[in-house]
Amino acid sequence: MPRIRYAVAMSLDGYIAGPNGEFDWIISDPDYDFSAQFAQFDTFLMGRRTFEITQTPGSPPFPRGSKRFVFSRTLRDEFPGVAVMREASHTTIAEIRAMATRDIWLFGGGELFRSLLDQGFVDTVEVKVMPLLLGAGLQFLPQPAHRARLKLSTHHVSPSGIAHLNYSVLPKDARLSKGLGT
Amino acid sequence: MMANTDSRVTIHMAASLDGFIARRDGRVDWLETSDEFANGDTLDPGFVEAFLKTIDCYVMGSRTYETALSFEAKGLGWSYGDKPTFVLTSRDLPRTRDSVKFYSGDLVQLVNGHLRPTFRSIWFVGGGVVCGECLRLGLADEVRYSILPILIGDGMAFFEKLDRDMPLHLVEVKAYRSGMVELCYQVRGHPGEPRNAA
Numbered sequence: 001m002p003r004i005r006y007a008v009a010m011s012l013d014g015y016i017a018g019p020n021g022e023f024d025w026i027i028s029d030p031d032y033d034f035s036a037q038f039a040q041f042d043t044f045l046m047g048r049r050t051f052e053i054t055q056t057p058g059s060p061p062f063p064r065g066s067k068r069f070v071f072s073r074t075l076r077d078e079f080p081g082v083a084v085m086r087e088a089s090h091t092t093i094a095e096i097r098a099m100a101t102r103d104i105w106l107f108g109g110g111e112l113f114r115s116l117l118d119q120g121f122v123d124t125v126e127v128k129v130m131p132l133l134l135g136a137g138l139q140f141l142p143q144p145a146h147r148a149r150l151k152l153s154t155h156h157v158s159p160s161g162i163a164h165l166n167y168s169v170l171p172k173d174a175r176l177s178k179g180l181g182t
Numbered sequence: 183m184m185a186n187t188d189s190r191v192t193i194h195m196a197a198s199l200d201g202f203i204a205r206r207d208g209r210v211d212w213l214e215t216s217d218e219f220a221n222g223d224t225l226d227p228g229f230v231e232a233f234l235k236t237i238d239c240y241v242m243g244s245r246t247y248e249t250a251l252s253f254e255a256k257g258l259g260w261s262y263g264d265k266p267t268f269v270l271t272s273r274d275l276p277r278t279r280d281s282v283k284f285y286s287g288d289l290v291q292l293v294n295g296h297l298r299p300t301f302r303s304i305w306f307v308g309g310g311v312v313c314g315e316c317l318r319l320g321l322a323d324e325v326r327y328s329i330l331p332i333l334i335g336d337g338m339a340f341f342e343k344l345d346r347d348m349p350l351h352l353v354e355v356k357a358y359r360s361g362m363v364e365l366c367y368q369v370r371g372h373p374g375e376p377r378n379a380a
Binding site: 012013014025117125127129131132133134135136139140141143144145146147148149150151152155157161162163165167 | 200201219222317325331332333334339340341344346347350351352357361363365367
C-alpha cells in the first residue's frame, strides 16, 4: 500500500520555514538527486500555504501525471491537476491511498502534518536537518500536538553537512497517549 | 589573566525530533525511549566514563539544576561527578555539594573572564534560555544535539530567544542502538572570541 511520507527540510532547532515562510536558508545539496526523490511519488499532499508557495514563479514543477491534493477550507479557485479537499478524514485519505500507485509525499506544512499524524495516517518522517539554527519560524510540528513514538530506520550525512534522518512512525500506544497536552 | 586559547564551550542537550528538551512542566520522562536501531552503536560504560573525564566544568540554569537535584533525590545519582558545576541563578537554592557554585552576574564575564582561563572543556547542559543566551552572546564553540526518536508535541524549546540565524558546521553524526542520533556541530563565525580559521 502506498505510504504517506512527511519528507521535509528542517533547521536544527525545528523550523521548516522562516517567520515569513522563507526558504532561502535551505541548502541545495549538489549530491542530492531531486528527480530520483520525486520519482518515488505520484501523489502530493499539502496545506494551503505550502500550495501557494509551490505556485510562485521559480518553484520546481511537479512530475507529469502526478496528483496534488490541497487541504483547505478557504481555497475557492480551481487549478489544473489540483484537487482541493475540505478535510483530511479517514475516508478522504483512504480514497487518496487507493488512487496512488507510488508513495504519497506529505509536502507540508506543519499543520497538515499535525492533523494527519494525530489521525495515525503518517507512515514515515524523513527529515533533512540543515546545519543552522533559525531562532524563529514555522515549526516542523506546531504546538500543541500529540505525542508520537518513532523508530529510526536509516541515517546518513551528505558532504554539504545535511543530516538525513529517516524514521517510521510507530502505532499509537494507549499507555503513551494518556495525559497528552500536559 | 590570559584566556586559555584551547578552551572550548560546548552546548549539549537531548531533545525530541520536534525540538523540545522537556515538557512544559519540566518533566523529561520521555528521555527513556525503547526503540531499537540494530545498526547503532552502544554506549559502552567505559567509553562514557572516559568521555566524561574530558569535561572540565558544567554550566546550567536553575531549573536544570533543580531537575538534577530531583533525579538525585530519586536515587538516580548526580550526573556531573565532582566537576565544578556553575548554576546561573539569582534565587536561593539548596547546595548539596562543594562542587556546585552559584552565579548571578554577567554571563560573558563568567565565561570569558573566569571559565575560559581556568578550564579547557566547558559544557553548557541546559536549559533552553541559558543555552540560547550562550549562543546569542557568541560564547559557544560547539553544539552537541542528541535527537531522541519521539515527537512530544509541546514543551520547552531547545533554544529560546535566539534572535538571528546561526550557521553551523556539521562535524560528526553518530546513531545509537536506542535510536538516538547525536549530531555535533561547530558554531561558525560568531563574534567576540578570536579563534583560528577552521
